[in-house]
Amino acid sequence: MSKIIFITGASRGFGKLWAKALLERGDKVAATARNVNDLNDLTEQYGENILPVELDVNDREACFTAINQAHSYFGQIDVVINNAGFGLFGAIEETTEKQARNQMETNFFGLLWITQAALPIMRAQKSGHIIQVSSFLGLVTLPVLGIYNASKYAVNGLSETLASEVKDFGIKVSLIEPNGFSTDWSGASAFQTEPNEVYAPIKKAFAEGATPDSWGKPVSTTKAVLALIDAENPPLHFLLGKVAYPGVKQVYSERLAEFEAWKEVSAEAHGH
Template identity: 80%
Template sequence: MSKTIIITGASRGFGKIWAKALLKRGDKVAATARNIAHLNDLVEEFGDAVFPIQLDVNDRAACFAAVNQAKEHFGHIDGLINNAGFGLFGAIEETTEDQARAQMETNFFGVLWVTQAILPIFREQQSGHIIQVSSFLGLVTLPVLGLYNASKYAVNGLTETLAAEVAGFGIKVSLIEPNGFSTDWSGASAFQTEPNEVYAPIKKAFAEGATPDTWGNPEATTPAVLALIDSENPPLHFLLGKIAYPGVKQVYADRLAQFEEWKEVSANAHGH
C-alpha cells in the first residue's frame, strides 16, 4: 500500500534522494523547499504524485500552512521527514550571534514548528511516523562544529521527549542519525565562521582526520531509510553509516567509565 510522506528540505541532498526513492516505488510526496523551482525536476518526472510547497521552516505560521496544504491536497499523511537544515563550521569563540541564532532557528526551531504542525493531524488519525533527520553529532561531538552539535543535541532531546508524549496516540517517532555523507551539508549548504588563527591547529587536525572513506555515499542510504519508513516497530535512534556506530559506542563507553569513577562523589551530593 502506497504511503504519503512530507519531506522538508527536499530540493537537494538526502531530502531529494529520499523523495525520488519514495516516488519511484509509487508513494506520494509533499516536498518543501525555500525555492520550489528546485523541485521542478521531481514534478516533471513524477507528475501529480509530488506536491511542491514553498517553505522557509524558520517561519512557524508558514510551517503550519504547509502541513495543512499537504493534508488538504492528499487527504491523508502517513509520515513526516524533517530534513531541512545546514552545517555551520567554525570554533565556538568565532561564532557570531547571528550565525548562532540562524543555526538554531533552522536546525532546531524549524524541526519544532513542523513537528507541532503535524501532531494534530496524526493525533486525529491515531497514526503517523515522525522522522527527524538529526546526526550522530546529536549523540557525540566533533570540534569546530559546536553550534551544529548543539542544534542536533537539542533535536535529540526534543524528539526523545516527544516519543514518550505521543506513543499513546499511535504516533511513531524516529531520529535518523547519519555520520558524514557526501551531500551539500558540508558544501554549498554550509556556512563558515570568520577564522581566528589560534584555532588553526585544531581545524587542521580535524581536516586531516578525514579520509575518503569517512564520507558515506548518500544514495546508499535509500534502502535503510525505506526500511525505517516501512517498519511496524521503528527504532527511536537510527544510525546511518559505518562510522557512526563505533564512534558512538566508544564515546558512551568512556562516558560510563567516567560516571563509574565519580559515582560515590555524585551519590554523596544527594545529601541523604
C-alpha cells in the first residue's frame, strides 16, 4: 500500500535520492526545497504524485503552512522525514555567533517546527512515523564539527523524548544516524569558519584520518531507508553505514567504563 511522505531538504543529497526512490515505487511525496526549481525533474516525471513546496525551515510559520498544504493536497501524511540541514566545519573557538545560531536554526529548530506542525495531524489520524535525519555525531563526536555535533545531540535528545510522549497516539519516531557519505554535506552545502592557525594540526589530523572507504555511497542507503519506512516496529536509533556502529560501540564502551570507575564517588554525592 502506498504511503504519503513529507520530506524536507529534497533538492539534493539524501533528500532527493530518497524522494525519487519513494516516487519510483508508487508512494506520494510532498518535497520541500528552498528553490522548487531544483525539483522540476521530479515533477516532470511523477506529475501529481509529487507536491513541490518552497520552504525555508528556519521560518516556523512557513513550516506549519507547508505541512498543512501537503495534508490538504494528499488528505493525510503517513511519514515525515526531517532531512534539511547542513554541516559547519571549524573549531569551536573559531565559530561566530551568527554561524552557531544558523547551524542550530536549521538543524534543530527547523526540524522542531516541522515536527510540531505534523503532530496534530498524526494524532488525529492515530498513526504516523516521524523520521529525523540526525547523525552518528548525535551519539559520538568528532573534532572540527563541534556546533554540528551539538545540533545533532539536540535532535537526538528531542526525538528520544518525543518518542516517549507520542507512542500512545500511534505515532512512531526514528532517528536516522548516518556516518559520513559522499553527498554535498561536506562539499557544496558545507560552511567553514575563519581558520585560526593554532587548530591547523587538529584539522590536518582530522582530514588525514578519513580514507576513501570511510565515506559511504549515498545510493546504497535507499534500500535501508525504505525498509525503515515500511517496518511495523521501526527502531528509535537507526545507524547508516559501516563506520557508525564500531565508532559508537567503542565510545559507549569507554563511557560505561568511566562511569564504572567513578560510581562510588558519584553515589556518595547523592547524600543519603
